[in-house]
Amino acid sequence: MALALLGCGSSNNASIKVPSNPIDWEETTRIEYRFGDSSVAPDYHRSYVISITDSTKTITIDSYGHVLLTKQYPNTPSDFQAFREELSKKGIKKHKKKDSACSGGTSETIRLYKGEEKVFDAYVYHCSGKSGTLFLPDGTADFIRNQIPESVDSLIDSTKNNRQRL
Numbered sequence: 001m002a003l004a005l006l007g008c009g010s011s012n013n014a015s016i017k018v019p020s021n022p023i024d025w026e027e028t029t030r031i032e033y034r035f036g037d038s039s040v041a042p043d044y045h046r047s048y049v050i051s052i053t054d055s056t057k058t059i060t061i062d063s064y065g066h067v068l069l070t071k072q073y074p075n076t077p078s079d080f081q082a083f084r085e086e087l088s089k090k091g092i093k094k095h096k097k098k099d100s101a102c103s104g105g106t107s108e109t110i111r112l113y114k115g116e117e118k119v120f121d122a123y124v125y126h127c128s129g130k131s132g133t134l135f136l137p138d139g140t141a142d143f144i145r146n147q148i149p150e151s152v153d154s155l156i157d158s159t160k161n162n163r164q165r166l
Helices: 003-016 077-089 140-144 151-164
Strands: 031-036 045-054 055-063 068-074 093-098 106-114 117-126 130-137
Touching: 031 077, 031 140, 045 140, 045 151, 055 151, 068 151, 106 130, 106 140
Parallel strands: none
Antiparallel strands: 031 045, 031 106, 045 055, 055 068, 093 130, 106 117, 117 130
């Protein structure tokens, strides 16, 4: 019986099709991470994009597409290479799309570029589980966020405080 179950498991695994998408980290010249906030009132909604190249680290915070803050920091080619190498070890990958009937959750997107050409683009949607096309291992988003020299949470909070003063 155990052999029969093992045999079934093997054939099932063989039939699962996972997209072939090896990431060419050495050719990656820009890495973007986007956090899409949940559906809440504009005063509280904060999404952001972190973009990292060999010369800059940029964060742009928005509320439903209205840019509230953009900050740019210098980067070096050696720091970018070290970041890219460490990120390549995290296990980021694309998988077959999983759908969700849920709405109103948060999302995370990773995009990689070679020059201006987008060479990787995948997302995960968090709402009653995970759906989308991205496998983003635990701790990866924090690793990316920590590339920004200031606290991302403090920067987000500063946009809320500024808006309340208006």
